[in-house]
Amino acid sequence: MESIDFLNEEVTSKVTTDTPKHSTQSQTSKREGPSVLIVGAGVAGLFLAILLERVGIYQVYERAKEVKSLSATLTPQGAIMSLNVGAIPALEQMGLCEDLWKVSLDSGGRFKIYDSDLSLLYSLNTSIEYV
Incomplete structure (x- = not known):
């Protein structure tokens, strides 16, 4: 099986990219007890893994x-996302905010599409004006 290190120095776990023949305890686990198998390394899977x-x-x-x-070349595997204020507490709990802000752009009430060089391709105003 081929494994790939992911995230940063704080999280030294592995993502296995081959179909398992049988379920096993995590190689990084030092404790005995329950084990959780996460299938898929998308945003939700990686958040749960953290x-x-x-x-x-x-x-x-x-x-x-x-x-x-997130800092690598963008792929269709959840690297492009829109976060609202409700996601911030969870990101803070996982210790991801500082790294996330380095690769994030504030939309300022607009839906924006960027190319791989982070040049703006399209912008749509999504803010609501109250009269």
Whole structure:
């Protein structure tokens, strides 16, 4: 099986990119007890993996041969997302805000589409004006 390191130095877990023949305890787990299998290394799968990493009870399986971080070249695997204010507490709890802000752009009430060089391609005003 091929494994790929992901995220940053704080999270040293692996994403396995091959279909498992059987379910196993995470290789990074130091404790005995429950184990959580996360299938898919999209945004939700990786967020859950970060939270469960703290107690060492997960293993992530992803079909794609390559999983890229938010700072890498954008891929269709959840790298492009829109976050609203409700997501901030969860991101803070996971310790991701500082890194996320480095690769994020504030929409300022507009829906914006950028190319891979972060040059603006399209903008749509989504703010609501109250009279």
